[in-house]
Amino acid sequence: MPATKRGTQxxxxxRRWLGGAGAAATVLTLAPGVRLLDLALARSEEEPVSxxxxxxxxxDSTKCAQGCTDCVDACSDEHGLTGxxxxxxxxxxxxxxxxxxxxxxxxxxxxxxxxxCETPPCVDVCPTGASFxxxxxxVLVDKHICIGCRYCMxxxxxxxxxxxxxxxxxxxxxxxxxxxxxxxxxFCVHRVDRxxxxxxxxxxxxxxxxxxxxxxxxxxxxxLARKLEELPSRQIREDLGLNTGVRxxxx
Amino acid sequence: xxWCAILLPAMLYAAVAAAEVPVPxxxxxxxAQCVEPTEVMRRDHMKFLMHQRDETMHxxxxxxxxxxxxxxxxxxxxxxxxxxxSINAPGEFCQECHAYSGVTMDxxxxxxxTPRQPTSRSAQSLGRLLSDTSFRLHIQP
Numbered sequence: 001m002p003a004t005k006r007g008t009q010x011x012x013x014x015r016r017w018l019g020g021a022g023a024a025a026t027v028l029t030l031a032p033g034v035r036l037l038d039l040a041l042a043r044s045e046e047e048p049v050s051x052x053x054x055x056x057x058x059x060d061s062t063k064c065a066q067g068c069t070d071c072v073d074a075c076s077d078e079h080g081l082t083g084x085x086x087x088x089x090x091x092x093x094x095x096x097x098x099x100x101x102x103x104x105x106x107x108x109x110x111x112x113x114x115x116x117c118e119t120p121p122c123v124d125v126c127p128t129g130a131s132f133x134x135x136x137x138x139v140l141v142d143k144h145i146c147i148g149c150r151y152c153m154x155x156x157x158x159x160x161x162x163x164x165x166x167x168x169x170x171x172x173x174x175x176x177x178x179x180x181x182x183x184x185x186x187f188c189v190h191r192v193d194r195x196x197x198x199x200x201x202x203x204x205x206x207x208x209x210x211x212x213x214x215x216x217x218x219x220x221x222x223x224l225a226r227k228l229e230e231l232p233s234r235q236i237r238e239d240l241g242l243n244t245g246v247r248x249x250x251x
Numbered sequence: 252x253x254w255c256a257i258l259l260p261a262m263l264y265a266a267v268a269a270a271e272v273p274v275p276x277x278x279x280x281x282x283a284q285c286v287e288p289t290e291v292m293r294r295d296h297m298k299f300l301m302h303q304r305d306e307t308m309h310x311x312x313x314x315x316x317x318x319x320x321x322x323x324x325x326x327x328x329x330x331x332x333x334x335x336x337s338i339n340a341p342g343e344f345c346q347e348c349h350a351y352s353g354v355t356m357d358x359x360x361x362x363x364x365t366p367r368q369p370t371s372r373s374a375q376s377l378g379r380l381l382s383d384t385s386f387r388l389h390i391q392p
Contacts, residue, residue, distance in 0.1 A: 048310035080363075134311065142308050143361055171363040173320045178361030193311045 042195060054118075054137035055187055056217040056245035057201070058227050061110040063211035066098055071111050071212065074203030078188060080172035084165075091162035091177070093185040094200060099251075108251055111200070111212075113185035114139055114160040115236065116245030122152035122161065131182075137217070137245050138187045148180040157237050160184045187214075217245065275351040277344045280325040286316050300358075319362055327365050335365035 043049070072094045075081065083090040099108040116139045122131045123139065130146035133139050141152075141161075153161045161184040164177055171177050174190040188198035196202075201212040215224025233247040285292050287299070299317040306312040315321045326344040327335045339346045339359045349356055 045314050046312060048306075048312055132309070134309065136311070140308070144304060144308070167360075169364075171361065172367055173323060173363040176361035176363070181361070189311070190313070193313050 049134055049136040049193075051135045052218060054217040054245065055116065055192060056137070056215065056224055056247065057187075057198075058213040058224060058231070058233060058247050058249060059110055060211045060213070060231065060249045061108050062250035063209050064109045064111065065209065066107060066109040068109070068207075068209065069096055070203045070207045070209070071200035072096055074199040075185075078172075078191075078199035079175040080170050080177070082168075082170045089163070089165055091164060091183060093162070093183070095159075110248060110251060112158060112160070112236070113200075113246065114156075114187075115158055115242070116185075116187065118243035118245070120242065121155040121157065125151040125155040127151065134189075138189055138192070139184075140186050140189065141182050141184065143176060143178060143181040143183070146181040148182065150182060152182055156184075157240055157242075273351070275347045277347040278326075278328055278342075280344065282325060285325075286321075319358065320366075323363065323366050335368060337364035339364050 072092075075094050079093060081091050081093065094111045094113045097108075097110055097112050099110070100106070101108075116133075116137055118133075118137070120131070120133055120139050123133055126132075127149060128145050128147055130142045130144075131139070131152045132142060148163065150163055153159075153163060161182050163182050164179050167179050168177055175186075177183055188196075188200075191198060197214045201214040204210065204212045213224050213227045215222045215227075217224060217228075219225055228247065231249040233249045234251065235242070235244045235247055236251075287295075292299075300319060303314075303317040303319075306314075307318065323338055327338050328343065330336050336343055337359075338344050339356060341347075341350070345356060345359075
């Protein structure tokens, strides 16, 4: 009968659709925010970092609002950066810059932090080896061997580093900081090692700006690489040939 | 007889002194047992910390067994108001023995002396974190 036949057809379609939806739901609910690729790349706790990964960030300055300091505040909170009321010398891992093109009058806003160069000048000049680049591209200061000479601060073209001038008591467990050592943005290395994003990226996304994308530059299918493919981006002071890990769109 | 007169007070003094030797008594940490036997920890804790320091700093290995942050999480005490007491304060776990043995610790010039104290701001961010399901989970194979 025609009616029965039609009914059977509808059921088959329904079955096919439900089957597909079920498979999609299985993939989506694997775990919140975890893709299969992440599972493949996840490193066990005992495993050292490797050169297979290079951490980087894209700053979309077109989404970065003037006067917004959500990333800076999150950074200060995460690393326990408390000021001494002396802006000239207080530690800052991220600086918010407001720029203006004198000719056109177009205004830009962007966060500037350690650019995590592939060939970092701070590492070149460090006399003790305290300033070093980790295998996964994160540039760090080993404060156990930093003697506070501040050559790296002179060498950095981005003025990304700060010096701790005074005794501190307000440190947080994840970020040891002390008088007589140099420090800078470390891409929240304690979070990255536990498969979490840096505090600034998280704060920017939570505030709904989504101006910062963090990820693996070497992972062609990753969020960062896809975004870099989609948006034209550049490095600040490309002329220096440092191959920075932080890229900017819209500047 | 004269020897006795000298020896006896000397022996008495020694006995009294032995009872009064100030031995450090650091407060007990949480849990039944430290990460290594107590005798091993007393002698070698600095070696474990030094090894872990370089592993974490340069190779990104954040196992918790010998990490200073984990020392803090078991060995810091809370005061009457529920705030953590610095682990290097007089009488607290680290300082008690180091004062006794005359060893100065450099660790706490940089490292936190308590676990993260709950502040209104970090409590807020923790709340945000817990309500946010988009942060990436740590997966162990």
